[in-house]
Each structure stands twice: as C-alpha cells, then as structure tokens.
Amino acid sequence: MTADAPLDAEEERFWRALQRVMTALPKALDDDLLKATGLTLSEYSVLMFLSEAEARELRMIDLAELTRLSASRISRVVDALKTRGWVVKRRHEVDARGSVARLTPEGLERLEGAYPALLASARRRVMDHVEAASLPSLAVQFERVAGQLG
Structure with a gap:
C-alpha cells in the first residue's frame, strides 16, 4: 500500500480516536495532577x-x-521548581553556556x-478502559510507533 493511500474505515476510526486521545489526554492528566498535587x-x-x-x-x-519542551519552557519550569527548593541549577563545568x-x-x-x-489518573483515564489481554500487543505496537518517531 502506498503512503498516500486513503485509510479504510477501521484505519480512519482508529486514527481519529488516536487524535482525540493525543489532544485530550495530556490536558486531562495535567488537570488531575494539578488538582490533586x-x-x-x-x-x-x-x-x-x-x-x-x-x-x-x-x-x-x-x-x-526528554520532556519535549522548548528551551525557554524548560527554563521556566525548572526555575519554578528551583523556587520551591525541589531542583537546583548550576552552570555546566565544561560548557559554560x-x-x-x-x-x-x-x-x-x-x-x-x-x-x-498520577497513577490514579492514568488508571482512571486510560488503563481502566483497555482490555488487559490486549496490553502486551498494544505495548509492542506503540513502542514500534514511538521508536520510529525518535
């Protein structure tokens, strides 16, 4: 099948559901974690x-x-954590920049x-809705997808 071949009905259904998950899940996890912690x-x-x-x-x-945050965003997050005493920041010994x-x-x-x-949120938002028997196969498939993304 060519890369630009139209998706069949099941592929389209999966793709749209995945897009909804990719959009909604980070926000839901963030809201849950912020509210709880x-x-x-x-x-x-x-x-x-x-x-x-x-x-x-x-x-x-x-x-x-690792966090997939921009340089400016990671600086703001680390500075906020530093203010709370949870992280310290220093210049790199070799690369002063x-x-x-x-x-x-x-x-x-x-x-x-x-x-x-976070565990409770992950269970409630995702794991409780996935059949346990399908987890090994899903893990392999999503690891494959993630691996080719870099």
Whole structure:
C-alpha cells in the first residue's frame, strides 16, 4: 500500500480516536495532577526524569529533549521548581553556556508524594478502559510507533 493511500474505515476510526486521545489526554492528566498535587504534568515530568538520571541531574538541553519542551519552557519550569527548593541549577563545568538541573531530596520526596495521584489518573483515564489481554500487543505496537518517531 502506498503512503498516500486513503485509510479504510477501521484505519480512519482508529486514527481519529488516536487524535482525540493525543489532544485530550495530556490536558486531562495535567488537570488531575494539578488538582490533586499542585504540580503540572510538565513539572512532574521534569522531577521524574531527574529522579531517573545518573546523580539525579541532567543538562537542561537533555531535559528539554526528554520532556519535549522548548528551551525557554524548560527554563521556566525548572526555575519554578528551583523556587520551591525541589531542583537546583548550576552552570555546566565544561560548557559554560549550558546549565545542569539537579533534583534535591525535597524534590524527590515531592515526586514520590505525587506519584499515587498520577497513577490514579492514568488508571482512571486510560488503563481502566483497555482490555488487559490486549496490553502486551498494544505495548509492542506503540513502542514500534514511538521508536520510529525518535
């Protein structure tokens, strides 16, 4: 089948549902998390990626790439977290133009405290609506799609 071949009815149905999920889900998760914890989904993501990084720190450019936020947006998010004492920021030792963000113990505690709310939202918004038997196949397929996106 050629890349520009029209979608059949089931492909179109799936594609439209996926578009609705891609549009609505981040907002719903963000609203749930903000209401339950006071954290935005972007703030939670920054804390999460820092918690998983070696020495719990990342260059700002790498953090922006992981979170899919622009350089200016990641700076605003990290600065907001820094104000709350959950992240510290310093100049990179080798590249003085770059900065490094590091998760503080208080930031890790905040992340751990917010996790149950995000988990509850993910279950309520997505997992409770997906058949358990289909999860392995869906995971493989979505990993394939995500992998080719970069």
